[in-house]
Amino acid sequence: MTQTGIPFHFMRGGSSRGPYFDRADLPEDRDRLSEVLMAVVGAGHTWNIDGIGGGTAVTTKVAMLSPSARDDCDVDYFFAQVAVAERLVDYKPTCGNILSAVGPAAIEKGMVRATDGETRVRIYAVNTGARIEAIVKTPGGVVEYEGDTEIAGVPGTAAPVALNFLDTVGSSTGALLPTGNLIDTIDGLEVTCIDVAMPLMIARAADLGLTGLETAAELDANRAFYERIEPIRIEAGKRMGMGDVTKSVTPKIGLVAPPKAGGTVLTRYFMPWNCHPTMAVTGAQCLAACVLTPGTVADGMAEGLTGTAPQLVEIEHPSGIIEVMVDFENGADGLTLKSAGLVRTARMLARGEVMVPASVWDGTR
Template sequence: MTQTAIPYLFMRGGTSRGPYLNRADLPDDLDMLADVLIAMLGSGHPLNIDGIGGGAAVATKVAMLSRSADDWADIDYFFAQVSVEDRLVDFKPTCGNILSGVGPAAIEMGLVGARGGETQVNIRAVNTGARVSATVQTPDGQVTYDGPTQIDGVPGTAAPVALQFMDTVGGATGSFLPTGNLIDTIDGIPVTCMDVAMPMVIARAADFGLSGYESATELDENTDFFAHMEAIRLQAGALMGMGDVSKSVTPKFGLVAPARTGGTIATRYFMPWKTHPTMAVTGAQCLACCVLTPGTVADAPIPNAGPAPITLEHASGQIDVLVDYDLTDTGIAINSAGLVRTARKLAAGHVYIPASVWGGN
C-alpha cells in the first residue's frame, strides 16, 4: 500500500471550508498529526495542488471531532489552521466559521443523534475551552442544508445554524484585556489588545492612513501597511503574554472605521498575513466586544445593558453579533454571543495521503 485512506466529510462552514475528520482516525501525536494535515491539504504550494486545500487560508482549515467526556458537551471540536505555502500547522486558535459545520458534521458522522425537527449540539472548542451551543435543522431526523438564510460571502441561501458562544473571554491569554490597558501605543499606533473568542490587536484604519473601506485585494497589495501591521502584531503578541508569535496566526489583527452602510462600525480582519474576504466568527465577537467597551479604539454609543445587537460591516457585506453582557464598574462582563451561520456538506468518502507520511492506526 502506497497511500493511507482517511474517512472525511468535506464541508463549507460559514465562509470557510475544509475536511471534517473523526479524531479517532488520526494520530495522537501532534507533530505527526501536523505532517498528516500538511499532506492532506497540500500545504507548501500556492494552489495546494497536491492536496485538498483551496489555496487560501479560509480553505485550508481542518475540524477534528470526537464524543466529549465533558458533562455539558456532546462533541469536542479540535481545530487546525494549515498554512497555504509554509507547511505550518497552528493548533492554538479556533475557528467559528468552521464551527458552523461541526453540529451537522457530528450528526452526519453518527457522533450525535438527531432529535426532532431541530437538534441542539453542545460543542467544546478544545483549542480555547469555549462552549458553543449549535442548533441544527433536522426535519425527519436528518440534517437539512436547504433553507432561507443568506450570509454575506456565500452565494445563495441555506438552512440556518444558530450558534451561542459562551466562556470565550481570555481563552488564549487568560484575560479580557491581556495587556491590562484599554489602549497601548505600539510604533506610534494606538491599539486595543483584547481576547474574546480570538485574541486580537485592533486599530483604527485612519491611524495607518487608510479609510477602512478598502477591498481585500487593495489591502493585500499594500505591502507597506502589511509590514507595519506585522511589526505591531509581533510586539503586541509579546505584550499579551503570547511570546514569539512570528509563526502563529494569533493574535489576529483588525481595523475599524466609522460605519457607512448602516452598520454599527466598519471593520477589516486579517488572518493575519492576508486580508479575510469576509469576517471570522470569532473575530466578529472580539470586535463587537471592543465596540461595546468604553475607552477602546473601537468604542461606540452603546445601550445601557445587554443584549446588544452589533452589525459589523466587512469586505463582503455585514455580519450580525448579539452580545449578552453586564455593565460593571470597570467596563463590561461578557456572558455570551450569538450568531447565525450556514453550512453545507460538499463531499464525503476518503482522503488519501502518502503512506510514507503516516501508515494509519
C-alpha cells in the same frame, strides 16, 4: 500500500470550508498529525495543487471531532489552521466559521443523535476551552441543508445554524484585556489588545492612512501596510503573554472605522498575513466586544448602540454585514460579557476518503 485512506466529510462552515475528521482516525502524535494535515491540504504550494486545500486561508482549515468526555458537552472540536504556501500548522486558534458545520458533521458522523425538528449540539472547543451551543435544523431526524438564510460571502441561501458562544472571554490569554490596558501604544500606533473568542490587536484604520473601505485585494497588495503592522503585532503578542508569535496566526489583526453602510462599525480582519474576504465568527465577537467596551480604539465610532443588553452589533466587512447579538452586564469593574450569538449556515460538500502518501503516514496511530 502506497497511500493511506482517511475517512472524512468535506463541509462548508460559514464562509470557510475544509475536511472534518474523526480524531480517532488520525495520528495521536502531534508532529505526525501535522504532516498528515499538510499532506491532506497540500500545504507548501500557493495553489495547494497536491491536496484538497483551496489556495486561501479560509480553505485550508481542518476540524477534528470526537465524543466529549465532559458532562456539559456532546462533542469535542479540535481545530487546525494549515498554512497555504508554507509547511506550517497552527493549533492555537479556533475557527467560528468552521465551527458552524461541527453540529451537522457530528450528526452525520453519528456522534450526536438527531431529534425531529431541531437538534441542540453542545460543543467544546478544545483549542480555547470555550463552550458553544449549536441549533441544527433536523426535520425527521435528518440534517437539513437547504433553507432561506443568507450570509455575506456565501452565494445563495441555506438552512440556518444558530450558535451561542459561552466562556469566550480570555479564550487564549485568560483576560479580556491581556495587557491590562484599554489602549497600548506600540511604535507610535494606538492599539487595543483584546481577547474574546479570538485574541486580536485592533487599530483605527485612519491611524494607518486607510479609510477602512479598502477591498481585501487592495489591502493584500499594500505590502507597506503589512511591513508596518507585522512588527507591531509581534510586539502585541509578547505584551499579551503569548510569547513569540512570529509563526503563529494569533493574535489576529483588526481595523475599525466609522460605519458606512448602516451598520454599527466598519471593520477589516486579517488572518494575519492577508485580509479575510469576509469576517471570522470569532473575530466578529472580539470586534463587537471592543466596540462595546468604553475607552478602546473603537470608542466613539459605533452607531446605533443603546447601552443596554442584549445589544445587536452589526459589523461591516468586505462582503457585507455580520450580526452579533451580545449579552453583557455593566458593573463597577466595567463590561462583563456573558454570551454572543450568531446565525451561520453550513453544507456538506462531499464524503469518503482522502488519501495521503503512506510515507507520510501508514495508518498506525
